[in-house]
Amino acid sequence: MTKQELVDRRQREIIAVASRVFAERGYHNTGVADIARELGAGHGTFYRYFESKLDLLRHVLDHAVDRIMAALADEDPGASDTAQEYRAQVERIGAALFRLLRDDDHLVRLLTMHASNVDAEITARVSEAAESLFSLTESYLRNGVDKGFLRADLDIEITARGVNGMILLGALNALGREEAINSERWIRGFTDLMFDGITAR
Incomplete structure (x- = not known):
């Protein structure tokens, strides 16, 4: 393995450790020492890789967004030709997001509860990530x-925000709850609402 590797x-x-600690304690309540x-x-090890705690948070947020985008990367937005095919796509996307939630439940906390109240730059970074997800939807x-x-006559912009909001609030609601294990129930509920009203x- 090379030095760069x-x-x-x-x-x-x-980044993995900081993601968990930031999500559990909040950014302001977490120190480099933690x-x-x-x-x-030791502290010296930390500062060999990151300039500051804020610099680390930037990397943590970038990693979180990369993880979400990677979970969605297998689907092509233009692939569906029928409502049935699109519904199947939505179900697959839901399954991928639930797998991510199980593996990295702290990602949702980071992007919603803690990161946006650090400073204007971080708030803008979180907003930019949200806009990328809105654009994808x-x-x-x-x-x-x-x-x-x-x-x-579908209002695409508002509907995309509604769909993403439903997913985000559902993920927040699922955190720490036994029902979150039953991903099929959550996915069925979301898709039934989207497609059947x-x-x-």
């Missing part, structure tokens, strides 16, 4: 409108 691996280790202690290392909806299997047929 060792550096990259150590950085990933620090992260170093969890790593079993918009591209799925636009595909459906363009191909005629979603309503022609709530009125009797």
Whole structure:
């Protein structure tokens, strides 16, 4: 293993530990000493890889967004030609996000509860990540409108925000709850609401 590979691996280790500690304690309540202690290392080790705690948070947020995008990367927004195919896509996306939630439940806490109240730069970074996810959802909806299997008068921008909000609040609600294990129930509830609504047929 090269020196750069060792550096990259150590950085990933620090980011993984910091993600968990920031999510559990909050950014302001976490010190470099807390992260170093969890790593079993000294302050000097930390500062060899990151300029400051804020610099580390930037890397942590970038890592969180990369993880979410990677979980969604297998799906092509333009692949569906029918509502049934799109529904299947949504179910697969839901399953991927639940796997991510199980593996890294701290990602949701980081992006929603703690990171946005650090400073203006971090708030902007979180907002930028949210806009990227909104744009991705918009591209799925636009595909459906363009191909005629979603309503022609659909407000794509607002609907994308509603769908993402539903997913985010559902993930927050699932954190730490036994029901979160039953991902099929959550996915079925989301997709039923998206595609069938709530009125009797």
